[in-house]
Amino acid sequence: MNTIATHLTEIQQRIESACRSALRASNSVTLLAVSKTFGVEAIAEAYAAGQRTFGENYIQEAVEKIQTFRTQSTFSGFTDLEWHCIGPIQSNKTRLVAEHFDWVHTIDRLKIAQRLSEQRPADLPPLQVCIQVNVDGGITKSGVAPEDALALAQAVAQLHNLRLRGVMCIPEPAPDFVAACAVFTRARAVFDALNAHHSDWKIPNLDTLSMGMSADLEAAIASGSTMVRVGSAIFGQRNTAGSR
Numbered sequence: 001m002n003t004i005a006t007h008l009t010e011i012q013q014r015i016e017s018a019c020r021s022a023l024r025a026s027n028s029v030t031l032l033a034v035s036k037t038f039g040v041e042a043i044a045e046a047y048a049a050g051q052r053t054f055g056e057n058y059i060q061e062a063v064e065k066i067q068t069f070r071t072q073s074t075f076s077g078f079t080d081l082e083w084h085c086i087g088p089i090q091s092n093k094t095r096l097v098a099e100h101f102d103w104v105h106t107i108d109r110l111k112i113a114q115r116l117s118e119q120r121p122a123d124l125p126p127l128q129v130c131i132q133v134n135v136d137g138g139i140t141k142s143g144v145a146p147e148d149a150l151a152l153a154q155a156v157a158q159l160h161n162l163r164l165r166g167v168m169c170i171p172e173p174a175p176d177f178v179a180a181c182a183v184f185t186r187a188r189a190v191f192d193a194l195n196a197h198h199s200d201w202k203i204p205n206l207d208t209l210s211m212g213m214s215a216d217l218e219a220a221i222a223s224g225s226t227m228v229r230v231g232s233a234i235f236g237q238r239n240t241a242g243s244r
């Protein structure tokens, strides 16, 4: 087995073990392979090992890879990759995102959501989206405050070409498991609160809680994550500035 396949097996084992500890079914957590800064060959290796869902942060870089898989004959068998945008989106990039991605995890402004809905091509299914919540309070960080999540969710639920699926967060690395759980639990609380009265609030029942990365996926799963976003533990260390 190559390294990426070995790493994927290790991550699946970590997910299964974390699910067992939390008395959860192992298929209740989806693995999103975060391939930012890595090339199409690395993604193809993960694909060959059975991985289908990939996360990307940098829009231009991602679109080039997505196009490569869609157009190059070498990759003609790679028809069922699912692309998740997990990076911040500027207004001038919404069209590229609407045209190329299947999911967006980082909705934290209605204006961006409206543009994505308007620009989603009619022949594609709705863009699946999560509301990004800022659970550790940094004022310069992305994400809505927990108390603003409901209003944004209600507005997003009205947009025809988006389908609201859940909540995501990117907390700062915590010093230990207990501290990580305390922060992830705040995102879980937002997710549960939205679901508790979703029909009164005219939002769909949410099924996705996107949280946990290479270093803290166990804490995220213990706190209810349904989708972990794992990069370096699969593809290796990134050496590009700006990634985290």
Ligand SMILES: *Cc1c(COP(=O)(O)O)cnc(C)c1O
Residues within 6 Å of the ligand: 034, 036, 057, 086, 087, 170, 212, 213, 214, 215, 229, 230, 231, 232, 233, 243, 244
């Ligand atoms: C880079 C990134 C990840 C993956 O981080 P690793 O520590 O490499 O697993 C997950 N989520 C987001 C939003 C990221 O930017």
